[in-house]
Amino acid sequence: MSNVKYTLVKKFSQLTLKTMHYLPTGGKSYPGFLFLKYSGRETLPQLTSDQIDIGSIVITGTNGKTTTTTMTIDLLSNDMKLSTSVDNNTIYALTTGILKDSSELGVFEYGIRDIEHGEPDNIQRLIDPIGVVYTNISREHTQVLGVKNSFKDYVKAKTLLSQGMDKGVVITNCDDPNTAYIGFNKQDDVHVTYYGFELESLEDIFEAPEVKCPHCAKALTYSKHYMNHRGIYSCECGFKRPEPDVKLTKFVTDRDKWIITIEGRVYNQVVDDEVDINATMSVPMLGIHNLYNILCSATVYASFTKDVENINEKIEDYFNKLDFTILPPGRFEIFEVDDKLVGIGQGDNGDALKVNTLLMDLYADDEVEFIYNTPDEYEDEVFADHQVAIRGLNPAHLIVVPGRVSVDKAEDYYNQIKDEYDSDFYPVEYDFEKRINNIIGLIKDSEYKYILVSGCGEEQLVWDEVKRRLKEESS
Ligand SMILES: [Zn+2]
Known part of the structure; x- marks a missing residue:
């Protein structure tokens, strides 16, 4: 390939950097895509x-x-x-x-x-x-x-x-x-x-x-x-x-x-x-x-x-x-809601859920209720790792809710762990508003002083939104 063409393509691709900022993706990949395609x-x-x-x-x-x-x-x-x-x-x-x-x-x-x-x-x-x-x-x-x-x-x-x-x-x-x-x-x-x-x-x-x-x-x-x-x-x-x-x-x-x-x-x-x-x-x-x-x-x-x-x-x-x-959006944080201490945020793989659990465990000096948001279909491996984290925490009460698309699969995961804990299942359909309201309602109605809310969920649409609303109400 000639150097003239390389230089032209480079300039052209760089030009697209300026315009791409107006696209929803912020143009993260497009100029690079153009360059690699033509040069x-x-x-x-x-x-x-x-x-x-x-x-x-x-x-x-x-x-x-x-x-x-x-x-x-x-x-x-x-x-x-x-x-x-x-x-x-x-x-x-x-x-x-x-x-x-x-x-x-x-x-x-x-x-x-x-x-x-x-x-x-x-x-x-x-x-x-x-x-x-x-x-x-x-x-x-x-x-x-x-x-x-x-x-x-x-x-x-x-x-x-x-x-x-x-x-x-x-x-x-x-x-x-x-x-x-x-x-x-x-x-x-x-x-x-x-x-x-x-x-x-x-x-x-x-x-x-x-x-x-x-x-x-x-x-x-x-x-x-x-x-x-x-x-x-x-x-x-x-x-x-x-x-x-x-x-x-x-x-x-x-x-x-x-x-x-x-x-x-x-x-x-x-x-x-x-x-x-x-x-x-x-x-x-x-x-x-x-x-x-x-x-x-x-x-x-x-x-x-x-x-x-x-x-x-x-x-x-x-x-x-x-x-x-x-930290990225949806990150796990711990804050007070109506005299309760709530730890809430993303834990979409075994490692992440364990670190959230560990942090909650550092703060809690009494029984913990866990509102667990399940993985999806084909994520049995993630669920298996989550189970280890749940066992480590040993919650006094376990509430299982669907965290991803499939409600049926969430119920299947629930059935696999329900007998190990005092537990309940809430089959909320795949609708972010309904899921957010359900989580907030569960936290408000909880009789526990320490509540962990984690597992799989939409980082910005669910975790960030639940945190925002809870903080807004308590301030
Ligand atoms: Zn070896």
Whole structure:
């Protein structure tokens, strides 16, 4: 392809950026789509090097991608000019982010559900990232559009995003055996930076899942469980949790805040030198899982900023000012409604419901009622993970309501757990207004002081709306 055509297509695609803001989607993918269609995928490396001076970082994982990417962008944008793309999964959105601005560094979120619906190996080849970052890999999203994909393929898709790298840094969660193993296999090719918890005080309240060794498939032995499959583990084959380079070493509750300390040393790719991290800050009680997002984004920041002076002050300053708006819509929060304490928000996979449950458990010093919003058809795997979270909480009263489309399937899930608890089922049809009113009515009529409302639901149309109305009434 001629350079003239490449330049024309690039200009034309960039022009569409301006007009696309008026479209409902905000034009997240369209300019990138145009560019790739008319200029061709193989010109993406040229576009990337034309637009971005130093290189790109790609952030992936099952949970926490968006929050981690947002925090990373906030931290790095103080020191450098960035190209970014947050909260989407396609090569088109990513290309749109590259077209938008010329910059020093690219920071892109990239979610991969499976190999068929993503193209991790192409992204790696075409973007040629100097950093690939893994949050965690859990098994909740292995069903896509009703089709069950094996967890092995899902892990493979994530692995492919960094497999071809021959320079740069892989930053990965070592408390998660699957992301740790990805790092373990790249140690000879690139710098690998592990982050993880080093906490005596934190223990999981849930029954431990059986986790297979990613190397030999035997069951891993855990000496400590932090959260679900994350913890300190080893296998008889020799694979074990790598020692973290960056650790969360302190985590204490102080009124409505958490005081945390992050310590460690990383290799900084941009200045080609080692950098020390030692930061203590007080953050809102965002949920234990967000501590991983904080730890991860601070690690990425220290590994890629060009301005390594005072990084600890900058990390502390940013996280000290953090508030709940960092979290995506529908996020879980706890607030008072008529002298009751209600914890409400999205928990649409096992991991997410567990962290909500854990946070509610921290607050509740009496019996908890749980208004559980079920998954849909073909989501039996999610339901199985939800059951573990429900058992961990052991609610005094369980109310089951349909969270997704199918009311019949909700009833089927209800029938599977009803005998374990004092329970009721409300078969509210697929109508957001009716569902919102039902949830609000149940909270108002409840005789319990602590109420958890979570599970699957429409993030903005249901969770945000229920929260908004409850807060409006109580203010
Ligand atoms: Zn093994």
